[in-house]
Amino acid sequence: MKKIALFPGSFDPFTKGHENVIQKASKIFDEIIIGVGENSTKNSLFSLDSRVRHIESIYATTPDIYVVSYSKKLTVELCTELGAPFIIRGLRDVKDFEYERSIAQMNHSLERHIETVFLVTDPEFNHINSTIVREISKNGGVIADFVTNSEILVK
Amino acid sequence: MKKIALFPGSFDPFTKGHENVIQKASKIFDEIIIGVGENSTKNSLFSLDSRVRHIESIYATTPDIYVVSYSKKLTVELCTELGAPFIIRGLRDVKDFEYERSIAQMNHSLERHIETVFLVTDPEFNHINSTIVREISKNGGVIADFVTNSEILVK
């Protein structure tokens, strides 16, 4: 049976850190679906459509990696619809870890068959943080060092 | 002299984790007042009135546990008005701990006679987090596993 995993996130924007997570996850799973979510409480800097196209540009020629967008839906529901019993999350720092642990445990409460797998990036990507990338972009800085194909992103 | 403690929070919503804190605190204090605050910087998902009625429904028949709401008032002022020299706070994770420590220390600077007591929930409630409960509720998920009498809450 094919092992399918969902990598959900707002990806505002998708960074080289996220790419590094996908690269590691693709050794473990047979198929990976990147789920780009509309965040209900925060405005995103880049439009949902632009974020999806940006990620598609990175994986255009990579087999077994797909991109979907979703909104007003639980992550565990999306997993069920997609037949993906695994959720992938990258861990960068302690703050991430605690929040992700709670979400993983609550998702498991909602759907007992869904498990979350955590990966840490290689050290050279550890400091890349979408929040700070957005701040740099808003203040006119160049983000190409942190984001592949950054020219595709539209604010 | 009766030992009276205030358990302040936004309780948006009041979860089984909060219930577990109250259960432990009621062994220590003679009377507990649950203070439901209007958060000045964030919009709440459930109305203040609905949050108060929800908590009242849980403790309707429990003696020595009361519910009040407050806004535009310091927590230490509310303590003084209520004759409650103790503040109860639940600690779930590291992020909580650091913020709560600063608030406890600043409250003690403002009113030297007020002390804060911290409790940790039993492990099975450790992951229950109001922020994630709200996300589940907003996305149409069922929150009854995490919140007693959740049908009373009105968005």
Add this chain to the structure above:
Amino acid sequence: MKKIALFPGSFDPFTKGHENVIQKASKIFDEIIIGVGENSTKNSLFSLDSRVRHIESIYATTPDIYVVSYSKKLTVELCTELGAPFIIRGLRDVKDFEYERSIAQMNHSLERHIETVFLVTDPEFNHINSTIVREISKNGGVIADFVTNSEILVK
């Protein structure tokens, strides 16, 4: 019914931070027993006997605060023997918090009627750490700023 609490620790040595915890706890509980433990895995710098006499010297004239020593016994057993259903612990930093949370939860698993209450010191005592006090003492430094009656302690 009198509310009795145990404050267990190795107190190697008992610092002004611990004193600050006792001062806060004495507002909440009717009687406090300071339990000085023999640590099974680490050698202490100050002898168990010296640590007990040091703490007794600090509370010689304070009613309702007692000192006992214990070894080869679970903390929850000591609580049961002493009729103390509450455990007091001071929280200084994140590392403390996580370890203390696990111990509190495991103690509660072992004896369901025992609850742990956490207190944070006032800011001016937050940095006082027995491990560092020991290092200073071992290297010939003066520890009187951090430890009351430090001249009583014998290595």
Add this chain to the structure above:
Amino acid sequence: MKKIALFPGSFDPFTKGHENVIQKASKIFDEIIIGVGENSTKNSLFSLDSRVRHIESIYATTPDIYVVSYSKKLTVELCTELGAPFIIRGLRDVKDFEYERSIAQMNHSLERHIETVFLVTDPEFNHINSTIVREISKNGGVIADFVTNSEILVK
């Protein structure tokens, strides 16, 4: 190709928390090898032989889960010998997370093809900590609530 993962640890002792990690990992990997290590810097409470037999007793009838012991060998070397390109680690708290992240990143530096996968236990196992289990055992407490088949373990 079969996906084989190593779950290394000192397992002094193997707890219900570790069991929970194995249960989750067995959904992801085709074969899991539990590697019981001799810790070079700390004395273990239970003998290496006893720890191995204890874990074997738990998985005696479970297919695709094996137990090996190792000493004076890098974890990445053991992976290579066993043909296991994945390392499984459980994350319980923040302290774990930071140390595990460094080890995972250093292991990846040593052998670029080896990836570490992190799992978090379900909330009811989150507080179970081998260090505290050892303390309980040393002080004569009963550890059966935290360790399956604990009667097999020999100090």
Add this chain to the structure above:
Amino acid sequence: MKKIALFPGSFDPFTKGHENVIQKASKIFDEIIIGVGENSTKNSLFSLDSRVRHIESIYATTPDIYVVSYSKKLTVELCTELGAPFIIRGLRDVKDFEYERSIAQMNHSLERHIETVFLVTDPEFNHINSTIVREISKNGGVIADFVTNSEILVK
């Protein structure tokens, strides 16, 4: 060559904790420029103009400490304009530390010659937190214990 450092922040408001950082930094650097930033994502409680005048009032007679305001500009750009290759940041707690580490590392990626220096306040200022000071001020509390010349600040 004169060593010039920038101390950037939103300083909403500038607290006694920030003063303590400046006092320490002034022993290390020859000249310090306090850069008051307009935060692009959060509304400030005190106006930018009021925040600048408040800090100027504190350092009116101190040589080698200057105040500037900036907006829509990267911190590293401001450093370059001012000829300040050092950034000073205060560290209060773990949450600060992780975010500050990422920002320092990303700033160093953007401009390799810029280094960030971290200082921790003395213990008696460790709990002073601008976010909590703002909450106190919004709810009508007195902030003079935490902020020098607080009467100058205008909401």
Add this chain to the structure above:
Amino acid sequence: MKKIALFPGSFDPFTKGHENVIQKASKIFDEIIIGVGENSTKNSLFSLDSRVRHIESIYATTPDIYVVSYSKKLTVELCTELGAPFIIRGLRDVKDFEYERSIAQMNHSLERHIETVFLVTDPEFNHINSTIVREISKNGGVIADFVTNSEILVK
């Protein structure tokens, strides 16, 4: 006046992470003295003499960087003897940060004129941890990726 700083540590062994800290510190200070300490509670893997010669080999031709060893002496005493009012410490993770903050604050209590300056390494060195390097070395692994001139170190 020349600004002299002490970089104290056990350096068991001195890694590329430490080198990165020195490189940054040398932009701030005029002279740096690396103080190699004998740890009173832990056995070191590499001899004190070997650790000193190893570090000297790295900075043999670098002006204004010196190496000393010390034992049974407080760090602040060494600072006073050397005329170095600044202490440099590298911060890698949260656990480091909390311990280092306490030590910095206690050192400042002991000698009010001594200040500690914290630096974070560049991301590619963030995971290099002497404890893990020692584990690798003890188990026969090659540490040349993490330690310059590692062939000079003698166990």
